[in-house]
Amino acid sequence: MKPRLNKHSLAALTLAIASLNAQAELRTETVEYTLDGQVFSGYLAWDDEAEGKRPxxxxxxxxxxxxxxxxxxxxxxxxxxxxxFALDMYGEGKLAEHPDTAQEFMKQATRDMEQVKARFIKAKELLQNHESVDADKIAAQGYCFGGAVVLNMARMGVDLDGVVSYHGALASPLQAEAGKVTARVQVYTGGADPMVPSEQVAGLVQEMQDAEVDLTLVSFPGVKHSFTNPGADAFAEKFGMPVGYDEDAARRSWDGTLLFYQELFGS
Structure with missing residues (x-):
């Protein structure tokens, strides 16, 4: 006697097949590149089965x-x-396992904003030159340190359609100027994040308003720093850091980001 599939097991089987298909279509590649004599290692991901160029x-x-x-x-x-394309801002395989080391890596990378911009632009060009990419449709998103980086790239007038910052620092020695910022800006921050206090939030809103930048800012009440990263709770426990993963905030910010890109690119 052959086993019969009920509607629940059939649905599970369908999802499993869809997942396998999705994995089969997903292509990833580690990309090593050089800038000013330093080696960087990025990570490229795309759907090889999709037709045509995409953002x-x-x-x-x-x-x-x-x-x-x-x-x-x-x-x-x-x-x-x-x-x-997940770029590498530190280079030479630098990966911190302690906050003090991370702080030092970040200081080295950001000691010169022109250096930050050069590293960002190099990665942007690599992405634009990929065969699957529409070079005229580029956005950027960053997390924590990376959130501050993408905001500063927008402030510096880098040609981007949009930037998204997740729990990134909002204050900067750079200031947005009217007519210079071409990107639309989306920011997600935690209302209980001591690293991004309310003064920074208010300051960013004022800065972007004065510069006539299209800004959307979402603050999640009670949510801490690094809320998108499931590993944040382990960091909090190990190092006593005021960080924490929040599943709801992570989901809502991700859904909002995808909607943002759909609005930007019409896809």
Missing amino acids: GILLVHEWWGHNDFVREQAEQLAAAGYTA
Whole structure:
């Protein structure tokens, strides 16, 4: 007697098959590139079965460095129909395991904003030159340190359609200027994040309003820093850091980001 599938097991089987198909179509590639004599290692993800060129999304990692979390985010964007490139802002395989080391790596990378811009532009050009990418449709998103980076790239007038900052620092020595910022800006921040206090939030709103920038800002009440990263709770426990993963805020910010890209690119 053959086993019969009920509607629940059939649905589960259908989802499993869809998942396998999605994995079969997803392509990933580690890309090594050189700038000013230093080697960087990025991560490219795209759907090889999709037809035609599509928008490209740059991702900038947290202060820990280019790790598995940012690569997973790139894969999720690829599954959503974009070509994603998780760039490396530190270079030479630098990956911190302690906050003090992360702080030092971040200071080295940001000691010169022109250096930050050069590293960002190099990764942007690599993404634009990929065969699957529409070079005229590029956005960027960043997490923590990376959130501050993408906001500063917008402030510096880098040609981007949009930028998204997740729990990134909002204050900056740079100031947005009317007519210079071409990107639309979306910011997600935690209302209980001591690293991004309300003064920073208010300051960004004033800055972007004065510069006539298209800004959307969402603050999640009671949510801490690093709310998108499932590993944040472990960091909090190990190092006593005021960070924490929040599933609802992570989901809502991701859904909002995808809607933002749909509005930007019409896809």
